[in-house]
Amino acid sequence: MNRVINFSAGPSTIPLDVLKTAQDEFLSYQNKGFSIMEVSHRSAVFDEVINSAEKRVKELYGFSDDYAVLFLQGGASLQFAQIPMNLSTGKVCEYINTGVWTKKAIKEAEILGINYKVVASSEDTNFDRIPLIPELSKDADYTYICSNNTIYGTQYKEFPKTKSLLVIDSSSDLFSREIDTKNIGLFYGGIQKNGGPAGVTLVVIRKDLADRVGKNVPNILRYKTQIDANSMSNTPNTFGIYMLNLMLKKLIKEGGLKAVNEKNEKKAALLYSAIDEMSDFYKGHAKKDSRSLMNVSFNIIKGEELEKKFVSKALENNMMGLKGHRHLGGIRASIYNAITYENVETLVSFMRDFAKKNG
Numbered sequence: 001m002n003r004v005i006n007f008s009a010g011p012s013t014i015p016l017d018v019l020k021t022a023q024d025e026f027l028s029y030q031n032k033g034f035s036i037m038e039v040s041h042r043s044a045v046f047d048e049v050i051n052s053a054e055k056r057v058k059e060l061y062g063f064s065d066d067y068a069v070l071f072l073q074g075g076a077s078l079q080f081a082q083i084p085m086n087l088s089t090g091k092v093c094e095y096i097n098t099g100v101w102t103k104k105a106i107k108e109a110e111i112l113g114i115n116y117k118v119v120a121s122s123e124d125t126n127f128d129r130i131p132l133i134p135e136l137s138k139d140a141d142y143t144y145i146c147s148n149n150t151i152y153g154t155q156y157k158e159f160p161k162t163k164s165l166l167v168i169d170s171s172s173d174l175f176s177r178e179i180d181t182k183n184i185g186l187f188y189g190g191i192q193k194n195g196g197p198a199g200v201t202l203v204v205i206r207k208d209l210a211d212r213v214g215k216n217v218p219n220i221l222r223y224k225t226q227i228d229a230n231s232m233s234n235t236p237n238t239f240g241i242y243m244l245n246l247m248l249k250k251l252i253k254e255g256g257l258k259a260v261n262e263k264n265e266k267k268a269a270l271l272y273s274a275i276d277e278m279s280d281f282y283k284g285h286a287k288k289d290s291r292s293l294m295n296v297s298f299n300i301i302k303g304e305e306l307e308k309k310f311v312s313k314a315l316e317n318n319m320m321g322l323k324g325h326r327h328l329g330g331i332r333a334s335i336y337n338a339i340t341y342e343n344v345e346t347l348v349s350f351m352r353d354f355a356k357k358n359g
């Protein structure tokens with residue numbers, strides 16, 4: 001069987017042992033004679049899966065029982081709208097603009113006509129950094145950030161100290177490091193980057209915030225509805241939640257977020273130091289103090305033609321998913337949890353070889 005090294009930004013590589021477990025259980029889940037896909041979401045069998053996933057999310061991050069864990073659909077993109085619909089009460093909603101994904105969230109706030117303000121942005125330097133955070137309102141409905149900017153390859157080293165509650169899009173660094181949960185109102189992400197297949201959005205919300213919702217919000221878009229229904233107001237993505245649960249089980253077995261973060265730091269250090277060493281050939285996009293441990297975006301100084309060649313030569317060498325996002329171009333290596341240190345070593349040695357031959 002040929003498995004490529006998959007540096008895709010998302011959907012992205014899933015650990016082989018998780019895929020194999022799913023394969024083993026595909027036709028007959030735990031020898032019950034049916035697939036997990038073929039069973040009612042209201043059954044005891046599925047209840048155990050979803051409750052276990054919920055428990056594991058809380059255990060990994062250390063979220064208290066003040067928080068509800070939801071598994072929703074519509075992607076992270078639906079959250080861009082659902083968040084202001086539920087959490088804006090007319091006070092200001094503060095947004096920090098760090099790239100395409102926050103711009104989309106801001107656009108939804110604009111469409112909904114809520115009271116919002118972009119309080120900081122790094123757009124003037126093409127989102128190559130996390131901007132300095134100015135004095136924030138003491139009394140905002142929330143402050144919105146994107147923890148890791150998948151396209152530009154920037155990441156908050158720590159979350160801003162806000163006076164109001166934080167809302168965090170963590171789609172591309174979910175389950176990759178420990179976080180300070182203290183000031184979090186809502187923490188969310190599509191799981192397809194670092195938690196399994198596409199089709200499930202993890203939303204962790206402080207339960208009392210769900211009561212803010214105004215009377216014009218449709219039932220299905222209220223967090224309250226899904227909290228009361230244990231994410232089953234409509235039929236959830238049962239197979240996706242099952243896959244996520246397998247991923248979480250593995251993560252806990254391997255030492256949790258602290259252990260995986262240590263691995264991620266080593267992988268990123270290896271790749272960034274290679275880029276820095278070969279700075280006459282490669283150029284990283286993100287400023288050093290904003291560099292992402294998950295998505296490493298860089299260019300070849302000599303230009304686009306060589307970047308194309310890099311991507312196609314990499315493919316010949318069994319490495320896929322290295323083409324940069326269309327908004328930024330260049331090359332992007334996504335080195336999520338499932339990418340090993342050895343995988344990054346393989347990439348780095350390819351990069352050295354490529355620079356030597358084309359420099």
Ligand SMILES: *Cc1c(COP(=O)(O)O)cnc(C)c1O
Pocket residue numbers: 010074075076077078101146148149150169170171172190193
């Ligand atoms: C991928 C991504 C999204 C969009 O996710 P969808 O599930 O496709 O809606 C949003 N935010 C970030 C940070 C992402 O990386």
